[in-house]
Every structure is written in C-alpha cells, then in structure tokens.
Amino acid sequence: MPSELDFLIVGSGLYGAVFAHEAHKRGKRVKVIDKRSHLGGNIYCKEIEGIQVHQYGAHIFHTNDETIWSYVNQFTKFNNYINSPMAFSKGKLYNLPFNMNTFYQLWGVTTPQEAHNVLQEQITKYGYAEPKNLEEQALSLVGKDIYETLIKEYTEKQWGKPANQLPSFIIKRLPVRLRFDNNYFNDRFQGIPEGGYNCLINALLKDIATEVGVDYFQNRNHFDQLAEQVVYTGKIDEFFDYEFGQLAYRSLRFETEILDIDNFQGNAVINYNDKNTPFTRIIEHKHFEFGTQSKTVITKEYPQNWDLAKEAYYPINDEHNQAIYKKYQAKADTLPNVIFGGRLAEYRYYDMHQIIASALKAVKIAFKE
Ligand code: UDP
16 A cells, blocks of 8 residues: 655654655655654744743754755744853853953953963963863863863763763863954854744744654554655664663753843853852843843753653763664664654754754755755
C-alpha cells in the first residue's frame, strides 16, 4: 500500500520546521508531529503581558553566514538587537565579553597597551603551557582575576562540577577583545524575529499539516507506516531504546515572574557569576524587542542535573558520551528511511544558525541536489 506521506517529521523545532518547509516546497506530502502542546521546540515563545517570553531559555539569532541570514529573513523580519550581557559578581557589574570595558572595570586600565600588559602578566604568572582542564585553560587565556571574578563560579554552577574536572573546550571560544566593544558575538548578522520566534516557525510551517501533543513513541508502528521517510529530531538514544546506554545532558530550571514595573534590570541578559546566587542569569524578555509595555517578565535560570523526567538542554560532550553517541550514529546510518537531525538527534550543542545549516544540508542529500 503506498504511504500517505512522503515525510513524517518528528519534532517541530527549527530543524524539523526547516526540513518540513523545504520538502513541502518541493511538492512532497509532509506532516509534522510534536509531543509538546505547541510547535517550535525550544525556540517557542509564550506571550505574557504582551511580551514574547522565551520559554526554553534565551535565544539570540546570530550568524556569519549571509546565506543563512537571508534564509531566515525571507520568513520574518529580524530586529537590530545586539546581545551585550552584563555580569554581576561579588557586588559589582562588569561588561561581557571580556573587552576594554571589562578590563577598565577590573583594573582601571584605560588603554589597550595597559590592558595587554596586565593580561600578559597574569597569564605568565598563572597560565599553563599545556592546559589539561577548563581551569587551566581559563588561567592560560585570561589569568587569575578574570577567572576568579567571572568564570570559575559561573562555570561550576552551570556544569555542576569543579572547573578542574571539566573539559577545556567549553570556554575555548570566549573572546578577549582589546576594544571597547560589548557585542557578545563576533558574527556579522544578529537579531531577534520581530514578534518573537513563533513568527519564524509559523512561517516555515505555513500550509503544512501539524499535530501537537502527539508522542511518536506511543504509536511508533502507525507513524512509521504513514510515511516513506521519517525525519527524527528527538533524542537519538531514545530512538534506539537506549540499547547502548543513555546519553547524558545538563538540564535547566526556569523561574518566571511578572513584575509590576516597566524595567527591572535595564538589559535583556545579566549573568550572576558568583556562587552566592544560585541561578546563572536573569533574562528580562522585553529588552530583546525594545518593549515598552507597562509590566515586565523576568526569568531566573537555574542549572540542574538531568534525568529522563527533565528537559535535555546541554549535551555533555565528553569522551564517554561521544563514544556512546558514535555507536548510535553508526546504527542510524544503517536506516535509509530515517533522517536524524538537530541538537538531540545529532547530540551537539548547536546554535540556531548551525541547526538551519544542518537541516538544509540534509535536504540537499535527501533530494540529491
Ligand atoms: N562563561 C563564564 N562566564 C560567563 C559566561 C560564560 O565563565 O559570564 C563560560 C561558562 O563556562 C559557559 C561557557 O562560558 O558554560 C559558554 O558560555 P555561553 O554564554 O556561550 O553559553 P550559553 O549561553 O550557550 O549557555
């Protein structure tokens, strides 16, 4: 019996939505299902007091790739938001990423040469020729003052482990800038969809059949028979019934409050870098869109240990978990009718632009283009 669909897409996050859009555009019969009660995966926003609240953590779109930027801009207009988070540590505020403003706040230095000299002095004194963990890596990149003020305690809260037991790649990408420039990202293009991320997802999924509140695993045979091919964006270990063991994640808990004031912290993101505060950051959502509502909505973000009952946010990309993932990946490669993609199926901490690139690549392979 011929299948009802060409593609059944399991998961309506950015990967699933981009794949669905592209397949639909090529005349294929597509349906998207999601076990949550809404579309959009982790970029979903809930409107509260007229403010787009990022329900699964702050998402700031940024990319250096002009084709990806043009791609998303066909669907919705992006504003000119630039991420410039502040860091609160031991009673003082600092600019991020580490730049001339931060160095001035820390050491009172006013020129790049002075800042360079202090950094070099600190790195020579505290750095390692061959850093073996995150602590040694950070000391070798920025020295002791920055490490102790802005990195150590934040990182230990974030990952729930001492910094000298964490892999160094986590902070390899922290930029150090000898310019007065608080833009957190080095990318050329950046912004937030006007009206929130749901506009992007809804535009991608326009005219495509979708169903929410449906769990693929509850009725797997039925779903598999429905379509020629399945695009699976959930956890890859769950797909294979955990036969090679569970992949580990770090989870988050969000506490959201509506406040009867129009401006709580004057910035979308303030990190809380010392251990005296149990959360890692407060997001004030309205500032992503320069909101002028009379109330404000804030979210405190608490890192937490992950278990199967919790949302899987950050893959733990250590050797142990990578070895497990490789086994699943090899098995996935033997299934020609299933495409695995996205953060959970590829077990990678992707930024949004990377997810889109990955989905567009999968489309090219699937359609032999
Ligand atoms: N980090 C830090 N202090 C900060 C911000 C980041 O030490 O104020 C470190 C921390 O180890 C974190 C990593 O840098 O896990 C990556 O941070 P990023 O802001 O890129 O992470 P995300 O926003 O994706 O959680």
